[in-house]
Amino acid sequence: MPVGLIALALGGFGIGLTEFVIMGLLPEVAADFQVSEATAGWLISGYALAVVVGALLLTAAMTRFERKPVLAVLMVLFIVGNLVSALAPDYWSMMAGRIIAALSHGAFFGIGTVVAANMVAPTKKAGAIAIMFTGLTAANVLGVPFGTMLGQAAGWRSTFWAITGIGLLALVGILTLVPKTGSGDAAPGGLRSELRAFRSGQVWLSILVTVLGYGGMFGAFTYIAFTLTEVSGFSAGTVPWLLILFGVGLFIGNTLGGKAADKNVDRTLLAVLAGLVVVLVVFALTADSQPMTIASMVLLGGFGFATVPGLQMRVMKYADNAPTLASGANIGAFNVGNALGAWLGGITITAGLGYTSPIWAGAGTTLLGLAVMALAAAGAKRIKTLKHAQVPATGTEQTAPEPAVR
Structure with a gap:
């Protein structure tokens, strides 16, 4: 298995954690910002809508560039979004952080799956994509329960600080482990x-x-x-x-x-x-x-x-x-x-x-x-x-x- 797939899976883990862990922390977030739980729920809906926008517009804007640097830039965007969420002084700042992080979601998985598929032989492409998405499944199996427990024990902001750290690790992994050249690295x-x-x-x-x-x-x-x-x-x-x-x-x-x-x-x-x-x-x-x-x-x-x-x-x-x-x-x-x-x-x-x-x-x-x-x-x-x-x-x-x- 190419080690670059591990870096992509780690990025997928962080992104999946960002998307889903908020569900378990809504009561704490709503109480902190003094908004209703229904209003806090828009932090989930806003994220989902921003994913669709980013999947189309950011991916389209970045097709002319080599894919490895693009993945690194998207991970930086993800880190910034979660940092904004961790520091958010009010509800709308939190929403801005969620949207910034979400914009990287669709483009990262869309471009990342192409990169993952091109790391392996043609008969193993779907398996390579599955390895990348293992990060997303691990976020559901382990990340969300433990992220929720962390947020409940140390405050919901601690969870987003932890996700920011995961993003930094994924960024280092992408820069050092994902191949710089190879078939399909840049879109013709x-x-x-x-x-x-x-x-x-x-x-x-x-x-x-x-x-x-x-x-x-x-x-x-x-x-x-x-x-x-x-x-x-x-x-x-x-x-x-x-x-x-x-x-x-x-x-x-x-x-x-x-x-x-x-x-x-x-x-x-x-x-x-x-x-x-x-x-x-x-x-x-x-x-x-x-x-x-x-x-x-x-x-x-x-x-x-x-x-x-x-x-x-x-x-x-x-x-x-x-x-x-x-x-x-x-x-x-x-x-x-x-x-x-x-x-x-x-x-x-x-x-x-x-x-x-x-x-x-x-x-x-x-x-x-x-x-x-x-x-x-x-x-x-x-x-x-x-x-x-x-x-x-x-x-x-x-x-x-x-x-x-x-």
């Missing part, structure tokens, strides 16, 4: 070349699958604390430990999903999305059973995150030689899926459908994502068949009009 053709990737129908279908598939899982997860306490009957003190089980599932799913996607990305995504639908339906039907809920939490994390390496790899695959902006756009799509899933789940609860209704909504959303994936896979297979048909016995491929959907 700049922004114009990167924009050509969006001519591919397969890129757009892949992004839509990301929104729907990941959105279905996140929609169920957003309101999981209510399900666990109000339906499953767990105490509030048990919830953090159950979330660790969910995080263990994330870690396992991310690793196995990356290995499977290296063998056949479309087949893996179809199988995993179908499995996720089944898990969500079973969870919704058996949420009143504590043993079944425990099993469902692990499987929800496992199947939910097993999609991530494959979804990211698929977008890059059909973006041809200009994967950077498409990769960043797909990171933005994950966050659009987060917002969509949370919105749909909130609608079902507001409608009085109960605390299992977000799980049912997630199952329906994921099922729609599976249908889009089946359409995309069928189109890709048709393209492959047409290309093979264009190769005569001499083995020389003939030029032919390209199919309408790439």
Whole structure:
């Protein structure tokens, strides 16, 4: 395993911690700034929206530069954002720090996945992407619980000081461990070349699958604390430990999903999305059973995150030689899926459908994502068949009009 992947994973760990740890610290932040918890919640929403903006605009602005220095600059932006949060004298200063840090999120993962994929052989690209995203899963498994405990024991600012330190370590790792040269280190053709990737129908279908598939899982997860306490009957003190089980599932799913996607990305995504639908339906039907809920939490994390390496790899695959902006756009799509899933789940609860209704909504959303994936896979297979048909016995491929959907 290239050691540069460890530096990228550490950066992913810090970014994932910044995104999610605030959920456990909202009461302390709200009390410190004397705002309502609903107002404090905008620190989460504002971050998510800034991720989408950064994933598109910052990635587009940086396509002309070499990727390693860009990753370093993005990590500096991340460090500054968390430093501003740690020192924030008021709510709006805190919001500014959150937005600054979030702007680096989408671009870092979008560009970082391209760099990670180019560190390894073509047959190991999805696995390399999975290693980078291991940092994000570790943030959920270990970082969020311990970051929350640190913030509760020593004040919420201490958590953001710790995240700032993690960012500094990741910056040093990127500067010293990530290769400076090598295939794909700089994007050929700049922004114009990167924009050509969006001519591919397969890129757009892949992004839509990301929104729907990941959105279905996140929609169920957003309101999981209510399900666990109000339906499953767990105490509030048990919830953090159950979330660790969910995080263990994330870690396992991310690793196995990356290995499977290296063998056949479309087949893996179809199988995993179908499995996720089944898990969500079973969870919704058996949420009143504590043993079944425990099993469902692990499987929800496992199947939910097993999609991530494959979804990211698929977008890059059909973006041809200009994967950077498409990769960043797909990171933005994950966050659009987060917002969509949370919105749909909130609608079902507001409608009085109960605390299992977000799980049912997630199952329906994921099922729609599976249908889009089946359409995309069928189109890709048709393209492959047409290309093979264009190769005569001499083995020389003939030029032919390209199919309408790439």
